[in-house]
Amino acid sequence: MPATAPKPANSNAAPAAATPMMAQYWALKERAGDCLLFYRMGDFFELFFDDAKAAAATLDIALTSRGEHGGKPVPMCGVPVHSAESYLARLIKAGHRVAIAEQVETPAQAKARGGSKALVARDIVRYVTAGTLTEEALLEGRSANRLAALATVGSANEVAIAAADISTGRFEVVAVRPEQVDAELARLAPSELLVSESADRLPAWGARQTVRRPQGDFSSNAGQKRLETLFGVGTLDGFGAFTRGEVAAMGAIAAYLDHVGTGGAVFLQPPQRVPASGRMAIDAATRESLELVRTMAGARDGSLLGTIDRTVTAAGARLLADDLASPLTDKAAILDRLDLVDALARDALWRDELRSELRALPDAGRALGRLVAGRGGPRDLAQLRDALAGAQLLRDRLARRPDLPPLLARSLPGLEGHGALVDELARALIETPPVDAAQGGYIAEGYDPELDALRETARDGRKAIAALEAHYRERTGIASLKIRHNGVLGYHVEVPAKHADALMAPESGFTHRQTLAGVVRFNSPDLHDAAGRVMQAGVHALAAEAAHLERLTEAAVARREDIAASCDVLARIDVAAALADHAMSHNWCRPHLADEPCLDVTGGRHPVVEAALAKSGERFVPNDVSLSSDDRLWLVTGPNMGGKSTFLRQNALIIVLAQAGAFVPAASARLGLVDRLFSRVGASDNLARGRSTFMVEMVETAAILAQATPQSFVILDEVGRGTSTYDGLALAWSVVEAVHEVNRCRCLFATHYHELTRLAERLNALSLHHVRAREWQGDLVLLHEVAAGPADRSYGLAVARLAGVPAGVVKRAETVLAKLEAGREATGGLAAGLDDLPLFAAALAATPEAAKDPLRDALAGIDPDALAPREALDALYRLKQIMADER
Ligand SMILES: Nc1ncnc2c1ncn2[C@@H]1O[C@H](COP(=O)(O)OP(=O)(O)OP(=O)(O)O)[C@@H](O)[C@H]1O
Numbered sequence: 001m002p003a004t005a006p007k008p009a010n011s012n013a014a015p016a017a018a019t020p021m022m023a024q025y026w027a028l029k030e031r032a033g034d035c036l037l038f039y040r041m042g043d044f045f046e047l048f049f050d051d052a053k054a055a056a057a058t059l060d061i062a063l064t065s066r067g068e069h070g071g072k073p074v075p076m077c078g079v080p081v082h083s084a085e086s087y088l089a090r091l092i093k094a095g096h097r098v099a100i101a102e103q104v105e106t107p108a109q110a111k112a113r114g115g116s117k118a119l120v121a122r123d124i125v126r127y128v129t130a131g132t133l134t135e136e137a138l139l140e141g142r143s144a145n146r147l148a149a150l151a152t153v154g155s156a157n158e159v160a161i162a163a164a165d166i167s168t169g170r171f172e173v174v175a176v177r178p179e180q181v182d183a184e185l186a187r188l189a190p191s192e193l194l195v196s197e198s199a200d201r202l203p204a205w206g207a208r209q210t211v212r213r214p215q216g217d218f219s220s221n222a223g224q225k226r227l228e229t230l231f232g233v234g235t236l237d238g239f240g241a242f243t244r245g246e247v248a249a250m251g252a253i254a255a256y257l258d259h260v261g262t263g264g265a266v267f268l269q270p271p272q273r274v275p276a277s278g279r280m281a282i283d284a285a286t287r288e289s290l291e292l293v294r295t296m297a298g299a300r301d302g303s304l305l306g307t308i309d310r311t312v313t314a315a316g317a318r319l320l321a322d323d324l325a326s327p328l329t330d331k332a333a334i335l336d337r338l339d340l341v342d343a344l345a346r347d348a349l350w351r352d353e354l355r356s357e358l359r360a361l362p363d364a365g366r367a368l369g370r371l372v373a374g375r376g377g378p379r380d381l382a383q384l385r386d387a388l389a390g391a392q393l394l395r396d397r398l399a400r401r402p403d404l405p406p407l408l409a410r411s412l413p414g415l416e417g418h419g420a421l422v423d424e425l426a427r428a429l430i431e432t433p434p435v436d437a438a439q440g441g442y443i444a445e446g447y448d449p450e451l452d453a454l455r456e457t458a459r460d461g462r463k464a465i466a467a468l469e470a471h472y473r474e475r476t477g478i479a480s481l482k483i484r485h486n487g488v489l490g491y492h493v494e495v496p497a498k499h500a501d502a503l504m505a506p507e508s509g510f511t512h513r514q515t516l517a518g519v520v521r522f523n524s525p526d527l528h529d530a531a532g533r534v535m536q537a538g539v540h541a542l543a544a545e546a547a548h549l550e551r552l553t554e555a556a557v558a559r560r561e562d563i564a565a566s567c568d569v570l571a572r573i574d575v576a577a578a579l580a581d582h583a584m585s586h587n588w589c590r591p592h593l594a595d596e597p598c599l600d601v602t603g604g605r606h607p608v609v610e611a612a613l614a615k616s617g618e619r620f621v622p623n624d625v626s627l628s629s630d631d632r633l634w635l636v637t638g639p640n641m642g643g644k645s646t647f648l649r650q651n652a653l654i655i656v657l658a659q660a661g662a663f664v665p666a667a668s669a670r671l672g673l674v675d676r677l678f679s680r681v682g683a684s685d686n687l688a689r690g691r692s693t694f695m696v697e698m699v700e701t702a703a704i705l706a707q708a709t710p711q712s713f714v715i716l717d718e719v720g721r722g723t724s725t726y727d728g729l730a731l732a733w734s735v736v737e738a739v740h741e742v743n744r745c746r747c748l749f750a751t752h753y754h755e756l757t758r759l760a761e762r763l764n765a766l767s768l769h770h771v772r773a774r775e776w777q778g779d780l781v782l783l784h785e786v787a788a789g790p791a792d793r794s795y796g797l798a799v800a801r802l803a804g805v806p807a808g809v810v811k812r813a814e815t816v817l818a819k820l821e822a823g824r825e826a827t828g829g830l831a832a833g834l835d836d837l838p839l840f841a842a843a844l845a846a847t848p849e850a851a852k853d854p855l856r857d858a859l860a861g862i863d864p865d866a867l868a869p870r871e872a873l874d875a876l877y878r879l880k881q882i883m884a885d886e887r
Contacts, residue, residue, distance in 0.1 A: 020119045022069065031124055032099035036091065040102050040122060044078040052077045058094045059087055088128050095209060097129040127260035130209050131192025134167050134373045139366070142309075142317035143300070144170070147256070148190035150181065150203060151218050151248035160245035162271070163188045164253050166373070168315070168365040169267040169564050171253075173246045174274040186284035187325050189293070194252050213256060220244040223251015230254050231270060239270045246273070267372030269564050280327040280659055281676040281707075285700045289679045290652055291608070293321045304653055307608045308662075310582045312359040314366070315567055316574025323575060327659035329673055331593055336407040337576065337661025342590055343405045344580035345663065350401075351577050354394070358574050361390045365567040372557050378433035378442035378549060384556055384563065385425035388418040391566045394573075407572070414569040417562055421555060428552055437549055440542045448548065454541040461534035465491060468527055476502055483527065489513055491531035493522040576661075583663035591658035591669040597711055599627040599651065599746055603667030606650035610665065621784040622667070625651055627746045631767050633739060635757065636750045636786065638771030639795035641802075643784040644750035647771065648715040651748060652679055655713055674746075676712040678704045680719060698731075705738055712745040718752060729753050740766055757790040773798075855882050 018026070025048060029037050036055055038045035047055045048066070056063035056077040065073035079087040091098055102125045110118040131147030133139055148163040161184050162173040176184050181203050185193070195202060197212040216222060224247050227236055236242060242250070250271055257266045288296055293305040300306045305324050311317045328334050344351045364387035367380035395415035398404060404412075433442035445452060469483040478499045485491050492513055495503060500520035503510040510522035556563070582588070586607075603622035610620035621643070627634065636644050654664045655674050680700050701719055708714050719735050720728030732753050739747050740763045760768050770791035772783040780798035797817065801810050862875055 018069070019067065022067070022074075024119055024122060028099070028101045028122060028124060032101075032127075035097040035099040035127060035129075037124075038079075038084070038098055038100045040081070040100075041078070043081050045081060045084055045100070046076055046078040048074055048076050050075075054096065055079075055087075055091060058096070059090055092128060092130050092133070095130075097127060097209065097211070099124045100126045100128065129192055129211075129260055131190060132166060132257065132260045132266075134366075134370050134375055139167055142311075142314050143321065144168075144318045146188055146190040147192050147194070147253060148185065148188055149194040149218075149249045149252035149256070150185075150199075151196070151245050151252060152178075152199065153220060153243075153245040153248055158243060158245040160243065160249040161185065161188070162246065162249035162253050163190055164257075164268055166257070166266050166268065167369045168318075168567070169269040169369055169372070169560065171250070171268045171271045172274050173242070173250050173271050175243050175246055180281070183281060183283040183287075186287045187282070189325070194256055196252075211256075213252060213259075217252045217255035218248045220248040220251065223247045223249075223254065226251050226254040226258070227271075230268065240273050242271075242273070261373075267369045267560060269561060278328060278330050278333070280329055280656075280674060282327075282656075283678070283700075283703060285696075285703075286677055286679040287325070290649060290656070292324050292656060302608065304608060304656070307611050308579070308582050310578040311574045312355050312578070313361060313571065313574045314363045315571040316358070316578060319568075319571040320575045320578065323660045323662075324656065327656050327677075328661065329659065329675055331673060334593065334659055334661050334673075336405075338590060338663075339405040340407045340572075340576040341580045341583070341661065341663060343403075343408075344577050345584055345590075348584065351580055354573060355577050355581065357390060357394055358570060358577070361387045361570065364388065364563060365571075368556070368560055368563050368567075371553050372560055376553060377435050377437050378429060379435040381425055381549070381552055381556060382429050382431075382433050385422055385429060387570075388563065388566065389422045389426070391415045391570060392418060392422065394570075411569045411572065414565045418559065418566065421559055424555065425552060428548060437546060440538075440545045443545045443548050448544060451541055451544045451548075454537045454544065457537035458534050458541065461530050461537065464530045465527065465534070468524075468530060472524075476508075478502070484521075489521060489523075490535070491527055493524060493527060494519050495522075496520075579662045586665065587667075588663040588665050589668055591654070591664045591666075591671060593658075594670050594672045597627075597629060597632070597672040597746060598670065599625060599655070599672070599713070600670040601625045601651065601654060601664075601666045601668070604650050604654055604669070605665040606646050607653065607665045609646050609650075623647055623650075623784075623786040625748070625786075627748075630765055632744070633736070633747045633749060633763070633766040634769050635736070635759065635766060635790075636748060636769045636771065637752070637754060637757065637791040639773045639780070639782065639791070640752075640799045642771035642773055642782050642795075643786075644771055645717050646784075647786055648717055648748045648750055649679070652677060652713065652715050672711070674711060674713045675709055676707060678708060678712065678714040680704065680714075680716050701731075701735060705735070705743065708739070708743040708745040710744045712743070714739065714743070714745050714747040715749075716747065717750045719749075720751075720753070729755055732756060733759070736766070737763065752796075754790070760790075855879065858882055 025037070025039055028039065029049075029051075036047060036051045038047065040046075046052075046066075049069075052063060052075040055061070056075075059077075059079070061077055061079070063075055063077050066076040067074050088098060101122045103120045104123045104125070105113070105121045107120055110120045129147075131145065133145060139145055144165050145167050146163045146165050148161055151160050151162075152158065153160070157178065158175065159178050159181055160173060160175045161181070162171070164171045174184060185203055192209045192211060193203075194211055194213050194217075196215050196218045198215045199212075202210060224236060227247065227250055228234065231239075233239075236247070253268075257268075282290075282292075287293075291303045293303055294300060295302045295306075305321050309317055309320055311320055328337075344354070362383035364384050367376065367383040367387075370376040371380050371384075392415065395412055398408065399412060428443055428447050430442055430444045443451060445455075465483055469481070472483075472493060473479055473481045476495075476499075478495050480499070481493060481495050483491060484494050493503070493510060497515070497518055497520055500515070502508060503520070503522050504512060510524050512520070513523050514521040602624045604625060605620050605622050613620050623643075625634070625647075636647065638644055650665070654666060654669055655671060655677060657664045658669065658671055659674065680697065697719065701716070704714055704716070716735070716739075720730075720732035732751055733756060736749055736756060736759055739745065739749070740759075744765075757768050760766055767788070768790045769786055769788055772785045772787050773791075773795055774781045774783065775795070775798060780795055780802050797810055797813050800813070801807070858879055864872065867875065
């Protein structure tokens, strides 16, 4: 949902009657565009007009008004600056973007500049947007937070997507075909997506925020320069050979980061090209229906990820989400991961040890992101210190182990080399420094003798002040005399009002400062001196600490790429150990990768359904599957609620897990690598995208038929049920035939159309299976067991009875059913006559689809008599362009 805060009526120019403040507000609002404008007023950020209404509604705070505009009160709301972060978090979550307008001079400076009435200058110093957050409070630790940009270059055939997670610096780019855009965006799931304002179509996949940016941001030439500056290199060649589209997409990210940070640094690692070929293609609809990392409702809990995630670090959790979202197709890479999980699965002691070490490590990746962005503090440096020290210890212990799995052995060097930085940070910082540097006190004693001396002076001064208090009590005889400190007066002497007279006397040595209801406050020359020493030493100490902080931050930032590499290794170990741990406690097995397209699973389970059943003490019934090139399409029938969908999905999930390099929920599993995975399960309404259920079903089915290869795996659940019986059956029939004859992929097809079972006689690689059920003493018992052969009947009425449909209605349905079945026997039923159909392949051959020829089509669409000369010339140019595009 993009933020929509329309500008006030005539925002381009303030009306003559506008106050200077409103004029300034409008100028800033004009620049903020559709972002909510946080306008700094003293200790508050204030919002006006529609911004105020939108923010007040989202934040549930009071909407008031300030002054008038055009005779009407100006709506206003405000949030305190010190707690602005939590309000920002809620606004961002609700889909808004926010522009922060700060005061950029002090009132004194304003006065010096423009006299006593001058307005303090304000400027937008930063934009807070979903994709560009680095604040810990605003981020979900266990999820990646990506900003993506979609660029199309030249002929629309080159599309590239760049994605950056600036909280960790990960920066990737992928070139895709236009039809892959949605799948790729669904994999990346960016929280903010940039598209050019000249793009004529937005991708169907909806980011939480889609932001249109100027066309110039997507220019590949400008992009190249921006990226070279960002990375401080003379050429991008060192990072890889990028296409123009890729450079344009990455450049758009760099331009946006410039825009939102207005100059602030961001942390991006050198971009990595993600080859579309090394990963399993999973389209957006399939991801959604399999609920890999989010449920259909958008929650992590209840997804595959939420169910199996046992990682102990936030970076591990983020990597596991990435792994599940993008399973591999490279056998060697999968085996590498599996070997590591296997080794950790076999050695529980080692696994536990590693996991407890990892658990103790802070999230160094995000701490580094904040430091690079200039928003880091002493606590972030301490997190780096602890994480990197931990990484080194881990490396040393791992290096001593014999038989390290190859992936781990190769990764070890990535954990080293931080010794000098860790030593420096260890000497410089106290054990647990504060998040914020403002109060000081984070640099350790003994690190800097000058700082120690300043602190000593301050301490001595405070001691002297304490001594003065005792001395004054004695001298005045007032036992309740106290020396206090506050922000306005600094150190002062305070006595109850009844004793004040003694100190008021001119010869007392005290100077009156303030009289309050019960107490009177004084100063004295000695106190003034001591306080001055304390204050001066304090100011100098703070400055010295700040200088150290800056230097240490620079030292850490200089090593950012090595630090990020170490974080990646730690995350990989965490993921493998977590998967091993889950596998062992749930009896999962290591999958075997075969060279031929097959899927042999014994005792397979659906991890999410199994976990849900376990909560209510129920047992999941494991099921087998065995697909090969001779028997690659299983038609699964059986009663509603019998477990068909569950069976289909569990096999898709087993494939995803196996190719992500994880163990799988089965007693044994063997599979040939899957290049593309498709799932069309259930007819969930997709009214949000403006298509009817049946339309969605057909669009997705069309995608499967167009793209599935013999290496693909497809699950189809009740295709055709969204339309009339005859249309549905006819479509289901021809889809099964096409999958069998043309796509030739492995496929599980669940259906209620009993008539489809006749296909088994005609299609030799198709076999019939059913989920078992029994009626016992009038009740339906669902066994959830998959068995060979077709279902004997559909049990629809028994399920209706089970669901509590009134007995009278079920009884009536039984009468109707008996009539229908009698009719079926007489006429041959729904599928009567299908036996005479020619085979699918033969039918296809008889109606070859005319080869597409856009030039011919365009020419056919032109009526020369109806064209003016100018239009005829345009038409000629169009034809030339079509020809050029085709080459
Ligand atoms: N193997 C199993 N073991 C135990 N319970 C199961 C199993 N499979 C499914 N179930 C239970 O049965 C319920 C229904 O399963 P599922 O949705 O897969 O049935 P279905 O046959 O696809 O139904 P419909 O035809 O109505 O879509 C599940 O929510 C689960 O509680």
